[in-house]
Amino acid sequence: MTDATPVLRLEGIVKTFPGVRALDGVDLELRPGEVHALMGENGAGKSTLMKVLGGILQPNEGRILIDEAPVVMTSPLEAKGKGVVFIHQELSLADELSVAENIFLGELPRKRFGRVDWTRLYATTDAILKTLNVRFDARTRVGDLSIANQQMVEIARALTVSPRAVIFDEPTASLTDAEKVVLFDVIEDLKAKGVGIIYISHRMEEIFRITDRISVLRDGQYRGTLRTAETTEDEVTQLMIGRSLDLSRSPVRHALGKVALEVRGLSCGHLYRDVSFSVREGEVLGFYGLVGAGRTEIAETLFGLRTPSAGSIRVNGDEVRIGSPVDAIRHGIGLVPEDRKGQGLVLGMNCRDNMTLPQVDDLSTGPFVSDGAEVAIFDQYRDRLDIRTPGWRQIVGNLSGGNQQKIVIGKWLSMRPQVLIVDEPTRGIDVGSKSEIHNLIRDLAAQGYAVIVISSEMPEVLHVSDRIAAMYSGRIMRTFAAEEVTEDSLIQAISGLEPEKVA
Ligand SMILES: Nc1ncnc2c1ncn2[C@@H]1O[C@H](COP(=O)(O)OP(=O)(O)OP(=O)(O)O)[C@@H](O)[C@H]1O
Ligand SMILES: [Mg+2]
Incomplete structure (x- = not known):
């Protein structure tokens, strides 16, 4: 991570839903080549903030800047065009379509006269899948894949462009340890190329293993940014929930019945x-x-x-x-x-x-x-x-x-x-x-x-x-x-x- 100018900046983002102020003036800064954790309790606003950044939701107030220039993200495809790729918490794949079609949905390679270039589609997809070490190919129907493999398809989708920033929203929730290793390698590679990464997870050990900085949201508000190397789980927890957790309490053992x-x-x-x-x-x-x-x-x-x-x-x-x-x-x-x-x-x-x-x-x-x-x-x-x-x-x-x-x-x-x-x-x-x-x-x-x-x-x-x-x-x-x-x-x-x- 360098202290270079940020690739991406969010300023004063407000997003409301009926009865909910999901984001209440949030700032966030992402530097090139850093893995930046976004943490907060369930419902704190992490996914909402990322949906705003990814062009899925429009903010009520606030600005998004890429290389210090304000941009408007009106759709996920537009965000992707600007180099911001989003790997979702909820899988958003089409079960009936092949892996390749899912990865290039909306952007299928075409031949002259507009016909889909299947050969090129499958070849490009297989090349990406190879870098992820997965055991399925471009033609596999997504509905036939395990949840973990579907997650890998989401990740593959992000690698079809040369992104400036990649957002991972709880990517490891359903991955095996082996798949996690692959994911962390992918993140390392992206990092080495100067891509900024926003990483959302509730797993502290991952946060402390792979991130450089941690920003915390609480009830839709920005609570601060910590350098991972200089903080502790307890400090992060404090910032997230406003108190320390007493994890020492060991469970009471009691008599068992039939x-x-x-x-x-x-x-x-x-x-x-x-x-x-x-x-x-x-x-x-x-x-x-x-x-x-x-x-x-x-x-x-x-x-x-x-x-x-x-x-x-x-x-x-x-x-x-x-x-x-x-x-x-x-x-x-x-x-x-x-x-x-x-x-x-x-x-x-x-x-x-x-x-x-x-x-x-x-x-x-x-x-x-x-x-x-x-x-x-x-x-x-x-x-x-x-x-x-x-x-x-x-x-x-x-x-x-x-x-x-x-x-x-x-x-x-x-x-x-x-x-x-x-x-x-x-x-x-x-x-x-x-x-x-x-x-x-x-x-x-x-x-x-x-x-x-x-x-x-x-x-x-x-x-x-x-x-x-x-x-x-x-x-x-x-x-x-x-x-x-x-x-x-x-x-x-x-x-x-x-x-x-x-x-
Ligand atoms: N479409 C919507 N309509 C109404 N309320 C919404 C909508 N989307 C999100 N919210 C609300 O906004 C708040 C923030 O939700 P968000 O999904 O951003 O939380 P999160 O930090 O990602 O939590 P988690 O860790 O559980 O994924 C929640 O109170 C949620 O119920
Ligand atoms: Mg979420």
Whole structure:
């Protein structure tokens, strides 16, 4: 990073929505060759600011300057033309189109007479994909890709021009560690070329690993910029949420009840094999492993989204067959899915209804809940999870990414299934709310619920779990009690170095 003139400057940006002053006079400066973190709580205004910069939203007030000259960004394509590329928090790809078409959408290479030059399109795309080390090609249909790979397509899209500035809005939320390494390499390359990078993430370790400066927003206001090398996580947190976090509080361990869920010899094709575990009432069982180890697939099987090829599932001692989510809910099993956008929310519906409507349509035979009671449930979880919205009538699609996640989490917590499975509970959640979600999980257990937490964050599993099942390549390698587990032994187990000891 140099102290050269900024590539980009935002001055006094104001953006309002009905009932919300999302940005209240924000300034930001981006220098060539720097990675600049933009941090703030869920709903602080990060994505909105970037949408203004990327030509997706028009500000009510304020100026954008590129090389100190004011510009107006009226569309994403125009922003891209001016060298500002935006990689979104919400994936904005067309499922039915190929990778190549998505990458060059609106700018497909053409031959004379306007016909699309497919040969050139695929060749150019494959060349970009090669630099990203991905295992799919230009012709692949985007809908057939995993979320992580779709994210890589978004990234590839940014590399089609020679950008001045690239915005990454929570790019690593669904990436594997290997893909993260590729992404960080891409960022290094861009940096070396003098491109300015704005990087949004709630993951402190990434922020401290790759950024040069950190700017903080709070409630739509600019709170300051820190040099990463000269600051600490605590100082950043202070600036973000106005207080320090007490992370020392270790969870209370309490007596466990009877076995609520017991899984024996469960297999599902090549996804996972011969998986056995049980969870007691009052217990939190953590599942730790690399992305792709089979954790999510086990959760999906327990929730009736996948059919096991072998094995048994018992709830309260009785063997059950779970053919669909309706069955799962009937047996008292709930799932907060990893992909909350796809599986957990109706974006066009308001906050209250998203939180309180039964998960599955034909479950409407459940107990009748009055409107007032629904609002009360919503209010309770809004306060507890600190969901930022002007009111329950707000359409969920208008909430910030993290606040949408909180709605899904609140919904499942309020349904209080006997066995609750939460897949990556704090992905995309800010540091303050993260510890509150951990507390809620521990509270549920204390009340006698059985909870399964799947997480890729080691501090998280270590913090919330009573026991931890370490998975590698579709198998449980070892199950640790909280008292005996160490970081080293956990890493060893998920790397496939230590086989499950036969009991
Ligand atoms: N289209 C919209 N209509 C109404 N309100 C909106 C709209 N878009 C954003 N908001 C509101 O503006 C505020 C800022 O949202 P924004 O998405 O910028 O937050 P964020 O900092 O990116 O949070 P997160 O970390 O959760 O992604 C929030 O209160 C959000 O609900
Ligand atoms: Mg956001």
